[in-house]
Amino acid sequence: MGGILSGLPPETLSVVYLVSGVLFILGLRKLTHPRTAERGNVISAAGMALAVGVTVLWFEILSPFVLAAALLVGGAVGTWLALSVETTDMPQLVGAFNGFGGGASALVAGAELVDQVGTVGPSELSATVSGAAAVTGLIGAVTFCGSLVAAGKLHGIYEDPIHYPAQNGVKVGVAGVAVLVGIVLVTQSSLGVVSMGPLVEPYWALLAVASILGVLFVIPIGGADMPVVIALLNAFSGLAAAATGFVLNNSVLIIAGTLVGASGFILTTIMCDSMNRSLTDVLFRAYGGPGAGGDGADDVYEGNVVSTSPEEVAMLLETARRVVIVPGYGMAVGQAQHAVAELAQLLDEDGVEVVFGIHPVAGRMPGHMNVLLAEANVPYEQMRELSDINPAFSRTDLVLVTGANDVVNPTAYSGEPSPIAGMPVLNVWEAETVVVNKRSLSPGYAGIPNPLFAMDNALMLFGDAREEIQALVNEYKGSR
Structure with a gap:
């Protein structure tokens, strides 16, 4: 028309x-x-x-x-x-957007398949179109349902990973069924099935099986791996759009989808490298979750943890010449980014060198901390990546960790079996003093205790991130 x-x-x-x-x-x-x-x-x-x-x-x-x-x-x-939507809720919004993109691609490809079968007939339908439709349906449905599960996890509806018997075998089996249904779809197209029903029905069956696969794909994955999952689902949504472009013979969809898919896979690789884990480990050897693990915490912390107050931390800041602030998900939950930014500005005005050390997987999605700090008008020049900031910790007077846990856990370098073994972390313990702001000594998403909290140069500032950092800002103002 x-x-x-x-x-x-x-x-x-x-x-x-x-x-x-x-x-x-x-x-x-x-x-x-x-x-x-x-x-x-x-x-x-x-x-x-x-x-x-x-x-x-x-x-x-x-x-x-x-x-x-x-x-x-x-x-x-x-x-x-x-x-x-609050900036702190951006991860689940991004997850939902990924899902909507994949779901839209699957529906559009299905509608075009129905239209072409009804217009030209099964015998004239190109195998390229039916094949591209099968790929779109598979990836799009996995992306849609997987992203909804991921968004639910990020929103705290069910944070713990859900494991089930022989889960890896089940996922491989369901994926195999989905591929077989896709092959049936393409085969019927190439054979020129006379009836529209037998040709189109496998497509909807493919969507149903792929939707189940999407749920099974994400529910066993713990919160520690969510940044990787979000990046991967983003790549999937791009691939689904690109495949839809082949179904519709639409070049702009192919270009846009390919760009999203390629950038998503590159980001996934970066996230995996930052955790020293392979994508296979993330997908098939998931770990972590609130309340998981934590065995041996009493042995690590008992009698060794020293708490502090905003007044004492303000006194330490008065003599500091170089300060590094390490943000984490606790800062996002407490919406403390504006208080943290105000503290950094006050220190900068007093001639203190202030930078932010940001781990690639801090927070719940790639770049989460950067987005929060940018919202609070923190200069981009003050944000440093792990590789840039780690060599400088030994020359730092004070490190303020607010809401971070696993990304500052020295257990990663201990050589002992651990969910974060070998993962590059921020070496904050090399600074003269480390102040850690957390609500409690509860483990992070890896589910293991953090020996940093019990080190001789570490002080724990217990409490809500926004309340404690704002109290610290007020105390520092009063001492100027």
Whole structure:
């Protein structure tokens, strides 16, 4: 069905899609640095708006009224989410967005499959289309259901990993069934089945099996691995979109999906390297969860933990010349980023060198801490990655750890069997003094005690992150 722009030369649509693709690439390039990330987001959004707008006007698939209403509702929901969702809830929102992308790709591919079978008939249906539809359905359904489970875990609905007998074998078996159903779909297409039903029904069966696989795929994975899972599901959503592009013969979907998929896999690799774990370990040897493990904590902590107060920490800051602040998920939960930023600004005004040491997997999604600190207007120059900050801890007077646990746990280097064995961590214990702000001595998502809390140069500032850091800010102000 022709749209408003369908009277233009056919090459026009290809040129517009090419421009959109270039904007996606430029936007992604800008997203690689915090200073230009906001501009990159705008450029990418402009490319998507151009692609969607031209597609709507070129192909009048539905009435203009229905399309306008859909865009209006979708835009309103997106605006509402952007304005109302707290930054601390961004991980689960990102997880849900990944799922919606995968689910939309699966439904669009299915609708196109039904349309083409009804239009040209099974005998004329290209094996490329049916094959791409099978790939889209498999990846899209896994992404949709897996992302919903991940979002639920991130939101605290059920944080503990759920294990079941022979779980790895079950996952492999269900994946094998999904692949077989996909092969049936492609085989029936190539044989030219006369009835629409037998050809299209395997697609919906594929979605059902893949949806089960998505749930089984994520429920055993603990919170410590959530950054990796989010990055991987993001890659899956991109691959589903790219496969849908082959179903629709739409170049801009192929470009956008490939970019998302490639960047997601690169980010997944970075996350795995930061944890010194392979992707296979993350998917098939999951560990951790609130309340998991923790055996031997009394032996580590008993009689060795020294608590402190905001007044004492303020006195230590008065004599410090170099301070490193290490944020963690506890800072996000307590929404303490603004108090932390205010403290850093006060120290900077007094001539103290202040930087933030950020572990790649701190928080619940890649870049979680960077987003929170940027929201509090912390200069990008003060944010340092693990490889940059670790050599400087030995020259640091005071390290303030707020809400972090596993990423500052020296057990990673002990050589003993441990969920975090070999994982690169922030060597905060090398500083002259370490102040750790936590609600309690409870373990992190790896479920093991942290010997840092009992070290001679460590002090524990117990309490809610925002309340304690704000009290520290007030005490430091009063001593200036």
